[in-house]
Amino acid sequence: MSYVSILSIMEPDIDSPFSDLPIEIILTICKDAAQPTFSQREKYDIKNPYSTALSLCLVSRLVRRIILPDFLHTILLRRHHSLKKFANALLMQKAYAEKESDLFFDYTSAIQRMWMSNAFDYFVYAEPRPPSNNRFTFYKRLCSKMNELRRNISVLLPVILAVPELAVDREHLIYIMKSVQDAWSSRTDLNVGGHASFAGKTKNLTIIRRGDDLDTWTGRIPDVFSDEIKESVFLAPIPHLTHLIDLAEESNTFRGISHGVHSPGDSLFFWMKDTTWACMKSLETLSVVYPHLPPLHNLKSISYAAYATRGIDLHVERLTVSAALYKQDPDSFPWGPPWFPVTDPGNKRIQSDGVSFEVTHDKTYFSQFFCSWDKAWACGLTDG
DSSP states (O other): OHHHHHHHHOOSSOTTTTTTTEEEEEEEHHHHHTTTTTTTTOOOOTTTTTTHHHHHHTTOOHHHHHHHHHHHHHEOOOOHHHHHHHHHHHHHHHHHHTOOOOTOOOOHHHEEEEEOOOOOHHHHOOOOOOOGHHHHHHHHHHHHHHHHHHHHHHHHHHHHOOOOOOEHHHHHHHHHHHHHHHHTTTOOOOBBTBBBOOOOOOOOEEEOOOGGGGOOOTTOOOOOSSSTTTTTTTTOOOOOEEEEOHHHHHHHHHHHHHHHHOOHHHHHTTTTGGGHHHHOOTTTTTEEEOOOOOOOOOOTTHHHHHTTTOOOOEEEEEEEEEHHHHHGGGGGOOOOOSOOOOOOTTTTEEEEEEEEEEEEEEEEEEOOSSSSOHHHHHTTTOOO
């Protein structure tokens, strides 16, 4: 497209501060302004992190095409209706492609990180359970939502398989694995990179742990497979697995690990026995990410009451275990004894050949009894 045609698209009908600026500067301003504000402190319902980008997409087709790659780089699907809207957007792009419309844009190649969890529907917008005499209506509605989720996952599957960084809760992981397994069994074209066979590109799978998914005694996530499924085409090639702890149920456990009071081997023993771990044939590392909390006796550092209710800013700690080394001989894996040193913010400490700790230099906002991992993940603070 020539500069003349670009200027004709961008030319305002009224005087504007942008009128005398070169087109390159205008597009750069639009591109920067469209960056999602994941680090903002406001609640997302007050200020959607994508709101500026969505508005700029309406300026012109050129501006839309310029900002979409940054807009789509990181996608947060935090509620049931968010997933539905995104599935509809993908179906719309498919229609644009069939019509050879200028509005078509390849979402699959642009998206590098995707978060899928409807935790906010449970923590923030939970609907009251119906009275016992109306349970039939409740379960009918639940079945309808499950069928809709299955259809939406099917629409998103090519995008999911092309995303290097994927964060999901257990519910969505189940549907993704089953969808991939069914497609592989029937050799359905998954449309990833032009291949007719499975060609998932996920490098790091992050599991968003929730208290209602955990065994209250072991902290282990129950098996995500039904009895008839013994392997996972989706999980098998993924090299890195990350767990974001359930803040309400597991903060105390990992505070003890963070400060050398407890060995991580005691807490992670059951995690390494579940089906997810067993089916990840190419797994190289297992990481657990948790807030870097000070000891309970250090009351001047933070208010634990504030952490539990309104939330506070904290550093993020990442414990990484060599899966390959652990699988060689689990009984002699070098966890190291308790009372090892505390890792300071901004530093990384190698505990042994197979265990390391790393604490971020920056802080992020956490509330123990509120699902607040999404901002830290979107900003990359949970990455290795």
